[in-house]
Amino acid sequence: MQEYLCRISRDFLSRHQVNDRGETESHMGNLWGTDELVDGPNATYMSSSVLDRWEERLHEIFDGHPYDMLDAALTDTVFKFPLDIKPFRDMIEGMRMDIRKHRCQNFQELYLYCYYVAGTVGLMSVSVMGIAPESLVAAQNIYNAALYLGIGNQLTNILRDVGEDASRGRVYLPQDELAQFGLCDKDVFSRKVTDSWREFMKEQITRARFYFNLAEEGASQLKWNVWCCTQN
CATH class of the missing domain: 1.10.600.10 (Farnesyl Diphosphate Synthase)
Known part of the structure; x- marks a missing residue:
């Protein structure tokens, strides 16, 4: 999963150059990880309960309590930029739509x-x-x-x-x-x-x-x- 996140981040960055590579890489890597859960090789094991846990982790990220290193990278981005939690929640809802x-x-x-x-x-x-x-x-x-x-x-x-x-x-x-x-x-x-x-x-x-x-x-x-x- 981490290898996938790095690859998709590099691809995004190659098309959208920004000033702070690390901040945007962590941002895009975390948000695109949800899509891989539904469309990637682990799609068979996807369930609403897994996405519910992702949403819980999302709230923990915005509260400043990341679960792991990837979440910590996004937490850092959240506190540096005026990011709203709603689009993140809505994206997870899109993953739920893909399931049902x-x-x-x-x-x-x-x-x-x-x-x-x-x-x-x-x-x-x-x-x-x-x-x-x-x-x-x-x-x-x-x-x-x-x-x-x-x-x-x-x-x-x-x-x-x-x-x-x-x-x-x-x-x-x-x-x-x-x-x-x-x-x-x-x-x-x-x-x-x-x-x-x-x-x-x-x-x-x-x-x-x-x-x-x-x-x-x-x-x-x-x-x-x-x-x-x-x-x-």
């Missing part, structure tokens, strides 16, 4: 899922990455942009991982929108690329790009070196 629900009936449900598992990451990260001192944009707009960036990223991940998710019996694509193109879960599981599938995917890609576009203005108000990396 593997379908989204419409985009409203998909958006909520994307917020829980990725939009929260954007909200957490703004405080650590920092807003450009010369920015004239309201802080709330920048946080909204970080949220939209997370949504766009998760929508992209879902489109990229359709086959992998299907192999686990999961279909995150909106069921009502699949039906509009004459598609259903059976078509997803078959992995056949038809004209209907292509048209459906074009619509989904357009939506993901829409959220990236919403995020662009706010992302430009992050510290200069962070913003530059979002342009790559």
